[in-house]
Amino acid sequence: MPVHVVRLGGNNINQPAIIHSLTSILKKVEKNHILVVSASENIQRILVSGLELLCISSQTYSELLANLREEAALVAQLNQTPELPVFEQSLLPLERLLQGIQYTGDYSLALRDQVLSYAEIMTTALLHDLFNHAGLEAQLLLPQELGLIVTDEYGSASILKAQSVENIRPRRWERLSLIPGSYGITQAGKIARIGDRAADYTAAALASILDVAELELWEISKSFKTADDEVIADASYIENLTYAEASELAYFHHSSIHPRIVEPLIEQHIPIRVFELQNGEKILKTTINSSLGEQTQTIKSVAHSDDIAILKLNGPGVGFKPGILATVTTAFAKHQINIRSVITAQTSINIIIGKQDVVKAEKISRQLDLSSVSQIEFVSNISLIAIVGHGMQTNHGISAQLFSAVAKHEINVLLSGSGASDLVSYLIVEEQDKQKAVNEIHKIFFNS
Known part of the structure; x- marks a missing residue:
């Protein structure tokens, strides 16, 4: 019987209407x-914060487990499910791990990954209990039981497809299998997380290994729309995207998918279809393909991110002095600070980083010997706004439209960039101008 691979958002365990639609659909297929x-955000937050508190003796392992049980009880109450035996069973090995961490007050990267993998395991166990109560049989299959092999890059592992194929492809599948996403097992037998929101990547790898006709995403937290609907209330669904466009929007957290979701699918050109679940039916909203196909709209979306800051290295000769940028990027890489983009001028080097890395980046920068740099400055309270879609370099009027939208409404542009790819043009504005900027840009490209 053919196998269908689906990625399901873990937050849906708190949505009884979605769970009802889900069980209705699965009973009919x-x-x-x-x-x-994927992991429930609530469960993952409790586990991540609890792990840190455990190490500084601000919380006991028993209190952490109690908080997790309390969250599970809320899920059970919402879904009118009286018992959670599979969830309770999933806590037993976690309890032993937490006891050890409380005793030592420390943990390795490998142990941290092992503990955090329980965010997905507990979410999947809860879903299993909800299905059992609804009369839907399923098997819970852990990635280590499945034989999903990954690299030993703890926290950001990659799936080793060639090593996983021989474990996964011959398997006889049950009618319904539930797999916790976002982690696998190294060749040394240790658990390694692929990253946050990485269940998409795991699902894509399984779709590739099993060579299915398509990968389906059911009820992702944020759908693909012409803008974030928290900013533009009447933003429309995007019917078609390319792999590259979808990855770019994921980078901006414009949709709740992992940017690496397309990697395993490229060679086989496996399409992705995004569905919402309503009244016992699944409704197609977006199709993601490897090729452009027929394009009726160059600009697909106006995306934005508030999670950025700018490191400005100022000085009269920074643009002429070789080695400054290399020194900074090498130091940042050593301390795992991701550089989003770099824009240079003769008197300033502007490095865009995540807002959460500002304190660490400033400390490192001031310790470096940066000749010709007379001032180190950080700019926060800013927003990155981008227009995403293939054809930026061939449709020459697009940039003019973009800048006329912000200039007409007296929105100050701090930095801008385009030309690095045919896919995106962006500008950086003060955070207080974000709403107005996104609104006016969206009007020009979608409301005219």
């Missing part, structure tokens, strides 16, 4: 379904 489940 004829194909074997593999549901790769």
Whole structure:
């Protein structure tokens, strides 16, 4: 019987209407379904914060487990499910790990990944309990049981497809299999997380290994729209995207998918279809393909991110002095600070980083020997706004439209960039101008 691979958002365990639609759909389907489940944000937050508190003796492992049980009880109450035996069973090995961390007050990267993998495991166990109560049979299959092999880059592992194929492809699948996403097992037998929101990447790898016709995403937290609907209330769904466009929007957290989701699918050109679940039916909203196909609209979306800051290295000769940028980027890489973009001028080097890295980046920068740099400055309270879509370099009027939208409404542009790819043009504005800027740009490209 054909196998269908689906990625399901873990936050849906708190949505009884979605769970009802989900069980109705799965009871009717004829194909074997593999549901790769992401972590509930609430469960992951409790586990991450609890782990840190455990190490500084501000919380005991018993208190952390009690908080997790309390969250599970809320899920059970919402879904009118009286018992959670599978969830309780999932806590037993976690309890032993937490006891050890409380005793030592420390943990390795490998142990941290092992503990955090329980965010997905507990979410999947809860879903299993909800299905059992609704009369839907399923098997819970852990990635280590499945034989999903990953690199030993803890926190950001990659799936080793060639090593995983021989474990996964011959397997006889049950009617419904539930797999916790976002982690795998190294060749040394240790758990390594692929990253946050990485269940998509795991699902894509399984779709590739099993050579399915398509990968389906059911009820992602944020759908693909012409803008973030928290900023533009009447933003429309995007019917078609390319792999590259979808990855770019994921980078901006414009949609709740992992930017690496397309990597395993490229060679086989496996399409991605995004569905919403309503009244026991799944409704197609967006199709993501490897090729452009027929394009009726160059600009697909106006994306934005508030999670940025600018490091400005100022000085009269920084543009002429070789080695400054290399020194900074090498130091940042050593301390795992991701550089989003670099824009240079003769008197200033502007490095765009994540806002959460500002304190660490400033400390490192001031310790470096940066000749010709007379001032180190950080700019926060800013927003990155981008227009995303293939054809930026061939449709010459697009940039003019973009800048006329902000100039007409007296929005100050701090930095701008385009030309690095045919896919995106962006500008940086003060955070207080974000709403107005996104609104006016969206009007020009979608409301005219």
